[in-house]
Each structure stands twice: as structure tokens, then as C-alpha cells.
Amino acid sequence: SAGVIETDAVIVGAGPVGLFQVFELGLLEIKAHIIDSLAYPGGQCIELYPDKPIYDIPALPVVTGKELTDNLMKQIEPFGATFHLGQEVTTVEKQEDGRFFVATSKGTQFLTKTIFIAGGVGSFQPRTLKVDGIDKHEGSQVHYRVRKPEQFAGKNLLIVGGGDSALDWALNFCGGNEDGNPHKAESVILLHRRDGFRAAPASVAKMKELCDNYEMQFIVGQVTDLDEAEDGALKGVKVTGGDGVTRVVPCDQVLVFFGLSPKLGPIAEWGLALERKQILVDTEKFQTSVPGIFAVGDINTYPGKKKLILSGFHEAALAAFGAMPIINPEKRVHLQYTTTSPKLHKVLGVE
Ligand code: FAD
Known part of the structure; x- marks a missing residue:
């Protein structure tokens, strides 16, 4: 129908890892829609510890949950992701054409080639x-x-x-x-x-x-x-x-x-292989048991998984590369450095 948003990528969850997923997709010139049940981005960093210092983000000796979120929002600005806040993703259904139908509690609907679940410990609901x-x-x-x-x-x-x-x-x-x-x-x-x-x-x-x-x-x-x-x-x-x-x-x-308590909620019903309420992924692409659906950050599990922000950032980078063949099968993707690549400078708007 007319109200359905057609897109390459939908990110479920605007915690630190969902936000960085916007960045990694953006470098590959993939535009994303990002959804969170909270009215603001930042996930646990904002909901649970906005003023507490984090000491293990590489190259940031100390940063609070709020500062990390503000910095990520600034870093992803060039990529113009569309935020859909204050709504929970309730439905994910595979279509015959291989795309996914995604719908939220507010009735926003998408048809997307790929989904990146960055749902953390689940969506926060008031106790x-x-x-x-x-x-x-x-x-x-x-x-x-x-x-x-x-x-x-x-x-x-x-x-x-x-x-x-x-x-x-x-x-x-x-x-x-x-x-x-x-x-x-x-x-x-x-x-x-x-x-x-x-x-x-x-x-x-x-x-x-x-x-x-x-x-x-x-x-x-x-x-x-x-x-x-x-x-x-x-x-x-x-x-x-x-x-x-x-x-x-x-x-x-x-x-x-x-207070708010996180609930895995509807994610459990999307037909993905789970292990103790975490989504099982491979460690090459961080893809779930359903091709085209990736899971990054605290929500996923694999041998050796550590629920750390820095692990989530790495996962987001590989998931973006892993999704390219689905989003744009013709395009050959080469790794480029943000330091030196004129193409990435253009994408970042820093020419
Ligand atoms: P989250 O931050 O949990 O964000 C997930 C988001 O997804 C949430 O906003 C949620 O509302 C949304 N969501 C879920 N399901 C849905 C749905 N169906 N529809 C819409 N939205 C949905 N890590 C470190 O690396 N270093 C630290 O020093 C550190 N300190 C911490 C201190 C505390 C007190 C806590 C609680 C955690 C700490 N962590 C730390 C862990 C870190 O916060 C998490 O690893 C990180 O937040 C995970 O990010 P994420 O984006 O995967 O998930």
C-alpha cells in the first residue's frame, strides 16, 4: 500500500550498536531506517547510566553514556538515517520477493531487503x-x-x-x-x-x-x-x-x-534461532538463521561472545559488509580507509 516505506536496511534498536550500524552501512552508501521503542536514542547508555563514565571505548579514555550517544549521533549525521522513535517493532515477515515486511506498534510499515537487529537486552517497557x-x-x-x-x-x-x-x-x-x-x-x-x-x-x-x-x-x-x-x-x-x-x-x-525493564518481546516470535533468549549468529557476517536478517550487539550470541560496546561496533562493521551482496549484488565492495579514500570523504561530506 501507499504508506509502506521501501528501503535497503531497517535497524531495530537505536542503542550504541544500532547507531554505529548506521555509520557502517553509510560508508557502504546504504541508507537506513532506525527504530526504537524509547523516545530517544542511546539504549542502555541513556536509559541506565547517562552520567556514568565508560572507560573501555577504544581511544576514548573516559566518556559518559550520554557523551558516547551524543558523539555517535554526530558521527552518523552525514548518513541521514531516518529515526522512528517511540515505537516498537512488532512484526517481521519474509515476503515472496525475498524482502521483509516490518511493522511497528505505531503502524509504521517497511519493505526492506535487510534487517539489523540491535535490540540489546530487549525493548524497555515501564514496570x-x-x-x-x-x-x-x-x-x-x-x-x-x-x-x-x-x-x-x-x-x-x-x-x-x-x-x-x-x-x-x-x-x-x-x-x-x-x-x-x-x-x-x-x-x-x-x-x-x-x-x-x-x-x-x-x-x-x-x-x-x-x-x-x-x-x-x-x-x-x-x-x-x-x-x-x-x-x-x-x-x-x-x-x-x-x-x-x-x-x-x-x-x-x-x-x-x-523504572523500565527490558523485554525481548516480539523479537522472540520472528522465527530466528535463539539460545537462552539471545539470537544465534555466525561470526563472519553476524547473520541470523534467516538470511538477510543480521543481529549485532547485546542481543546476539556466538562462541566467545562478550556483551561489550566495542564488540558490538566490530559486529556492525562485518554485518554491513555481509549485507552488501543482498542489497546490491552487482557492486563489488573493496575495503577503503576513511583517512585516504576520496570516495569515503565524499560519502562523509568531508572533502
Ligand atoms: P542496547 O543499548 O540495549 O539498545 C537496544 C535498544 O533496542 C534499546 O533502546 C531498546 O529499546 C531497543 N529495542 C529492543 N527491541 C526493540 C523492538 N522490538 N523495537 C524497537 N526497539 C527495540 N559496556 C561497555 O562496553 N563498557 C562499559 O563500561 C559498560 N558499562 C555498563 C554499565 C551499566 C550500568 C550497564 C547496564 C551496561 C554497561 N555496558 C558497558 C554494557 C553496554 O551498555 C551494552 O553492551 C550496550 O548498551 C549494548 O548496546 P546495544 O545497542 O546492543 O543494545
Whole structure:
């Protein structure tokens, strides 16, 4: 149909290895579409350790997860890859003409000659609150991410969690953040299972100050049940405190920040040979059991595999060369140096 994007290469996952796959394909003049379920590139480096230093990237004595991602984004800029973020690749199906049909959770569709799965430990999904009957409130009164902060202005909020997201949003909706007060809630209650936080100490201090000033409330406990009105709407939740007593906490909206956990998810259903939830590949081309589908980075396995960024970079280079005969069978590919090759300079835009 008209909406289907036809392309040579689709990359599943925009972690460090997926990003570098864009570069290696780009040097061979292959344009790529790259998809990630997260709303931003960087994979684990951004989601799990943006400010932590990495010491084993060759020739970068120290670089944080965020810096590495920013550098990769800069390095791949000349190749104009198309990013499709905030959507999970759900479907991969081989077509009769040898190409693959790829579709995402947002309905984006591709017909592609090759696929590079750089899905890492899987796609990151928010961990949910495990309480009976909570599902039907998801999206209306129970939320695991904030898409439109303005929808919570003037509301009575219960924010659950003890990490940076929970603290940051609690402060934001209290008007306690530094960049003003764009979405002040009517009231904010922060609920965490213990009186200790995995968040920036400055945020914790700010939260305590706001509590001392009665601008927000902090409760130790866990949501154990819902308090629903007759029409089924949520009017509060039942919280079992550290003292074992269960109390009703009234609220309009519940925001849960339990972090993200990676799920292999749909990748397991694409008919690829797996070994302990990793995709089996050869070490010549990093091709999977399905010709035309390659797997690079943390998602793959082979004898001696080490889940390191530098290994993923190497795999991406060989996968790109390995894909050339499928994408462009007529073209002979010679290894060229970026230092000296006028052709690569042209491709890189550095003439
Ligand atoms: P990831 O970074 O996991 O990215 C995969 C991406 O694919 C994710 O963004 C995910 O959302 C997306 N995805 C998955 N499935 C789908 C789908 N179906 N549809 C759409 N998107 C999908 N390595 C080092 O080399 N040196 C270090 O010092 C180091 N320190 C680390 C410290 C910590 C705390 C952690 C957790 C890891 C560290 N690592 C380190 C490991 C390193 O982060 C990983 O090896 C690297 O991130 C793997 O990159 P990747 O691109 O293969 O996968």
C-alpha cells in the first residue's frame, strides 16, 4: 500500500550498536531506517547510566553514556538515517520477493531487503503496578509515563516510586523545580515502599523541604488495592503502610515510576534461532538463521561472545559488509580507509 516505506536496511534498536550500524552501512552508501521503542536514542547508555563514565571505548579514555550517544549521533549525521522513535517493532515477515515486511506498534510499515537487529537486552517497557483491576485505568487515571504534563495541572496526584523519575515529577508538579511552575497540581503525595531513595540527593532534599512546608506529602507504603466510585472511576487507592495498617489515599491521578525493564518481546516470535533468549549468529557476517536478517550487539550470541560496546561496533562493521551482496549484488565492495579514500570523504561530506 501507499504508506509502506521501501528501503535497503531497517535497524531495530537505536542503542550504541544500532547507531554505529548506521555509520557502517553509510560508508557502504546504504541508507537506513532506525527504530526504537524509547523516545530517544542511546539504549542502555541513556536509559541506565547517562552520567556514568565508560572507560573501555577504544581511544576514548573516559566518556559518559550520554557523551558516547551524543558523539555517535554526530558521527552518523552525514548518513541521514531516518529515526522512528517511540515505537516498537512488532512484526517481521519474509515476503515472496525475498524482502521483509516490518511493522511497528505505531503502524509504521517497511519493505526492506535487510534487517539489523540491535535490540540489546530487549525493548524497555515501564514496570507496572501489580494490583488487581488496575489495567482498566491505565491511560485515564493510572500512568507509567508522562506524555502531556498539562493534563495533571490542578489535579490531586499520587506519585509512586523512589527513583529520579518519581522525585523529578513530584517536584515538577509541586512547582518545586527550578524552571518555574508550568503544571502545578492541586496536591502531590509521594508514595514509596521505604524511606530511602535512589535519586539525586538534591532532589530528595528538596522533596523533604517541600514536605516540611506542607507543600507535598510523603508516605511510606505500597498500593495494595483500589478505591473505586460506583461508576468505576478511581477515587483513590488503598495503601498498606510500614506499620501494616491499610489506609485509603484519595487521588484523581496515579503516576507510577518503577523504572523500565527490558523485554525481548516480539523479537522472540520472528522465527530466528535463539539460545537462552539471545539470537544465534555466525561470526563472519553476524547473520541470523534467516538470511538477510543480521543481529549485532547485546542481543546476539556466538562462541566467545562478550556483551561489550566495542564488540558490538566490530559486529556492525562485518554485518554491513555481509549485507552488501543482498542489497546490491552487482557492486563489488573493496575495503577503503576513511583517512585516504576520496570516495569515503565524499560519502562523509568531508572533502
Ligand atoms: P542496547 O543499548 O540495549 O539498545 C537496544 C535498544 O533496542 C534499546 O533502546 C531498546 O529499546 C531497543 N529495542 C529492543 N527491541 C526493540 C523492538 N522490538 N523495537 C524497537 N526497539 C527495540 N559496556 C561497555 O562496553 N563498557 C562499559 O563500561 C559498560 N558499562 C555498563 C554499565 C551499566 C550500568 C550497564 C547496564 C551496561 C554497561 N555496558 C558497558 C554494557 C553496554 O551498555 C551494552 O553492551 C550496550 O548498551 C549494548 O548496546 P546495544 O545497542 O546492543 O543494545
